[in-house]
Amino acid sequence: MIQDETIHLKWMREALDFASISLREGEVPVGCVIVYCNRLVSYGYNQTNVTRNGTTHAEFEAIQLITDTFDSLLKTPSSKPSHAENLAEDDSQNYDLETRSFLDTLTQGNKPLQNPRLPPPSLPKILFQYINTARQQTSMNITPHILQPFYSKCTLYVTCEPCIMCAAALSLIGIGSVVYGCKNDRFGGNGSILSLHNAELSPVYPVYQTISGIMAEEAIAIFRQFYSRGNPHAPVPARPLVPIEKGSHIYYHPLDPVEQ
Ligand SMILES: [Zn+2]
Numbered sequence: 001m002i003q004d005e006t007i008h009l010k011w012m013r014e015a016l017d018f019a020s021i022s023l024r025e026g027e028v029p030v031g032c033v034i035v036y037c038n039r040l041v042s043y044g045y046n047q048t049n050v051t052r053n054g055t056t057h058a059e060f061e062a063i064q065l066i067t068d069t070f071d072s073l074l075k076t077p078s079s080k081p082s083h084a085e086n087l088a089e090d091d092s093q094n095y096d097l098e099t100r101s102f103l104d105t106l107t108q109g110n111k112p113l114q115n116p117r118l119p120p121p122s123l124p125k126i127l128f129q130y131i132n133t134a135r136q137q138t139s140m141n142i143t144p145h146i147l148q149p150f151y152s153k154c155t156l157y158v159t160c161e162p163c164i165m166c167a168a169a170l171s172l173i174g175i176g177s178v179v180y181g182c183k184n185d186r187f188g189g190n191g192s193i194l195s196l197h198n199a200e201l202s203p204v205y206p207v208y209q210t211i212s213g214i215m216a217e218e219a220i221a222i223f224r225q226f227y228s229r230g231n232p233h234a235p236v237p238a239r240p241l242v243p244i245e246k247g248s249h250i251y252y253h254p255l256d257p258v259e260q
Contacts, residue, residue, distance in 0.1 A: 005214075008179050011035050011157040012215045015181075017107040018045040018058065019159045019222050024110065025050065029222045032058040032158035034066070039122040040099050041154065042066050043106070058158060059166040063173060069119040070127050070147065095122065126150070148174040152206075155179060159219035161212065164189035167196035170208065177209040181219030 011033055018031025022045035034042040044061030048054050098121045106113060130150055134142070151174045156162075159181045162170060167189025170178060178190060178197065189196045190210045197208045 007038065008157070008211065008214045011040075011155075012159070012179065012181060014040070014043070014103060014107075015157045015159050016215060016218055016222065017103070018043055019219065021107065021113065022046045022058070023222055023226055029226050030058045030158065030160045032062050032156055034062050034154050034156050036122070036126055036150065036154045039095065039126070040103070040120045041123045041126060042120065055165065057163065057166050059156065059162055059170065062156070063169065065117055065119055066123065066127075066147070068116065069123050070131070073124055073127055073131055074142070145174075152176045157214075159215075159222070160184050161188040161190050161192055163187035164194055164196065167194070171196055171205040174206050175208050177211070179211045179214050181212075181214055182216040182223075183212065 014033045015031045018033065019029045020031070022031060023029035025047075027046045027049050029046065031045040032043065033040055042062040042065045044058040044063075044065065046058050047056040047061060102118075102121055106118075127150070130147065134146060153176055155177045156170065156175055157179045161180045161182065161184035162178065163184060164187055167178075180190065183192050185192050187193060191197075191212065197210050199207065
């Protein structure tokens with residue numbers, strides 16, 4: 001677990017930018033990024049309304065982007081893909097510039113994100129190393145767990161505590177750690193309702209560390225913006241929700257729970 005709070009703040013700011021995109025697009029505003037050894041490898045935001053799919057939470061979107069990129073790399077010839085230079089050739093300054101430019105392209109302006117979504121520049125480079133290792137084995141065995149060593153080095157930054165569904169999924173993929181903003185007192189799976197990171201699924205699935213409360217006030221402020229104008233997708237009759245704050249906890253009344 002990375003202990004440096006400045007790093008947590010850096011990546012949580014990016015997660016908040018993706019929460020802002022979901023707010024702009026009329027979704028319950030939750031955003032996240034996934035970071036591998038302090039390199040951005042994925043991002044996501046809640047899309048349950050646009051997809052009409054209650055599982056498309058920010059965390060699932062971020063995981064899906066990694067899976068899609070992995071699959072597309074698998075289909076490329078065994079030679080090194082043109083966009084997948086060896087990570088060792090990167091220097092950190094180029095990486096920072098490239099990532100900043102990528103994030104600015106996504107989060108600035110009011111354009112909808114490109115679909116299919118573009119992977120961060122680091123993702124194919126890092127995944128290629130794992131694929132190359134698998135290809136060097138006598139029989140390449142692509143199992144659902146092939147990316148566990150990758151995920152074990154990843155930290156998810158998400159603006160709101162993962163719900164029970166996402167917290168279980170993060171255990172299944174073997175995430176290294178989760179850093180989140182505000183608590184999710186109705187559905188939280190990382191301490192509020194269940195503790196799926198801790199012991200609920202062990203020893204079958206790996207546990208992971210969590211840190212809570214990073215930029216919780218900012219995450220709550222985005223929720224407040226969303227609910228102050230009423231959830232346009234709430235069941236009829238739609239009733240504006242009033243977020244009630246208690247420390248880094250957030251409650252919604254009357255009952256029309258936040259989906260994350
Ligand atoms: Zn969720």
